Amino acid sequence: MTLSRSAYADAPAERPDVAAEVDPAAVEAALDLLATRPVVVLTGAGLSTDSGIPDYRGPGAPARAPMTYQEFVATPEAQRRYWARSHVGWQRMGHAVPNDGHRALAAVDPLMLVTQNVDGLHEAAGSRRLVALHGRVADVVCLGCRSTSSRAELERVLDELNPDWVERHASVASNPDGDVDLDDTADFVVPACACGGPLKPDVVFFGENVPPDRVARCYAAVEALGTGGALLVAGSSLTVMSGLRFVKRAAQGGTPIVVVNRGATRGDPLASYKLEVGCSDFLTALAGRVSVVSGASGFPA
Numbered sequence: 001m002t003l004s005r006s007a008y009a010d011a012p013a014e015r016p017d018v019a020a021e022v023d024p025a026a027v028e029a030a031l032d033l034l035a036t037r038p039v040v041v042l043t044g045a046g047l048s049t050d051s052g053i054p055d056y057r058g059p060g061a062p063a064r065a066p067m068t069y070q071e072f073v074a075t076p077e078a079q080r081r082y083w084a085r086s087h088v089g090w091q092r093m094g095h096a097v098p099n100d101g102h103r104a105l106a107a108v109d110p111l112m113l114v115t116q117n118v119d120g121l122h123e124a125a126g127s128r129r130l131v132a133l134h135g136r137v138a139d140v141v142c143l144g145c146r147s148t149s150s151r152a153e154l155e156r157v158l159d160e161l162n163p164d165w166v167e168r169h170a171s172v173a174s175n176p177d178g179d180v181d182l183d184d185t186a187d188f189v190v191p192a193c194a195c196g197g198p199l200k201p202d203v204v205f206f207g208e209n210v211p212p213d214r215v216a217r218c219y220a221a222v223e224a225l226g227t228g229g230a231l232l233v234a235g236s237s238l239t240v241m242s243g244l245r246f247v248k249r250a251a252q253g254g255t256p257i258v259v260v261n262r263g264a265t266r267g268d269p270l271a272s273y274k275l276e277v278g279c280s281d282f283l284t285a286l287a288g289r290v291s292v293v294s295g296a297s298g299f300p301a
Contacts, residue, residue: 022277030258030273031282035289037256038229040221041105042243043115043122044236046261047279050099052092053119069208072200073143076190079198084185086201087158088169090151093137098125101234104283108290111229112221116236116243118203131214133242135203144197154191154199161189210242222246227254235279238266 045053071078098106102125105113113130115122118137122130138151159166165188172182193199204210222231231250238244238259247267250257256272259265260282268274275282 022275026273027275027277027282027285030275031286031289033256033272034230034232034258034286035293038225039108039110039232040112040114040218040225040229040246040250041108041110041232041234042236042246043105043113043117043234043279044238044243044261045117046235046237047101047115048096048099048117048119048121048235050101050278050280051096051119051121053096066206069205072205073198076198079200080188080190081185083158083190083199084162084165084188085182087155087162087188088166088172088182090137090155091166093119094151094155096121098122099280101280101283102127104280104287105234107287108283110232111224112218114218114221114243114246118201131217133204133210133214133218135201137201137203139202140199141202142193142195142197143200144193145195147193147195148202151201157191158189161191204242215245218246219249222250222255223253225250225253225255227256230256230258233257233259233261233265233267233271234283235261236265237261237263 067078067082072082096119098121102121105122106126106128109128111129113122113127114133115130116133118132118134120132120136120138123132123136140149140151140154141147142149169182191199225231231247233243233247236243238247244266247257247259247270251270257267257270258273258275259267259271260275260277260279262276262278265274
């Protein structure tokens with residue numbers, strides 16, 4: 001089912017600096033749709049901007065090229081550069097707290113919440129049925145023995161090995177994946193695993209594949225929606241196939257799709273409603289609407 005009404009039709013496509021005119025009727029219709037159906041939610045970096053974490057591709061976001069998996073594993077120098085930057089960035093992302101959007105989704109409690117974010121804020125807000133598609137930056141994995149450990153413990157060791165590093169680079173700009181813009185990293189000391197293997201945050205880097213079991217779980221949840229459910233995308237440009245594939249699968253099954261994102265997304269042509277509104281405001285309104293419709297927290301069964 002594809003509806004014709006859009007909430008951003010009056011913004012000229014060639015003028016990204018012009019704010020989209022929001023159609024209140026479209027917003028209300030989308031809220032009614034989502035509040036009365038089983039829903040799967042897919043979230044992206046735009047949901048965490050209200051927690052102080054910048055996004056990749058939102059309006060005004062600078063172009064950047066994050067380190068790829070192939071670059072990371074290629075040399076010890078690349079790994080040192082990554083950890084030197086990420087050690088500073090962790091002091092910001094690691095202390096971020098859930099915003100109203102995260103809390104609203106925890107209250108909504110959808111059939112499944114699929115997040116492309118690695119910041120752990122959905123978990124901190126109390127979301128239950130969650131797939132962290134790209135992993136969690138709070139976990140560390142050894143590329144040698146594949147053992148996992150706590151990022152907090154690694155950060156303690158990095159502080160001991162690199163005293164004053166964070167303070168010396170406190171003014172550098174943050175990036176959305178938990179690192180910062182920092183080039184001079186030659187004197188940063190990085191520990192290895194007890195087995196001697198290199199340590200990597202347990203997240204999916206660009207150029208690395210999402211574990212197949214996670215993908216299968218998400219596909220199954222989207223396919224189960226059919227024409228009677230709905231897929232909500234919040235805060236994602238859907239630029240990479242990692243998230244876009246679930247939107248395409250929903251469209252193939254005739255599932256209505258609501259996209260809430262400031263700026264164009266690759267899923268817009270498939271959307272029943274594309275809403276150029278803030279994620280936190282929309283999700284807070286949705287949580288209130290769901291509570292009224294169902295008489296309690298959570299979507300109607």
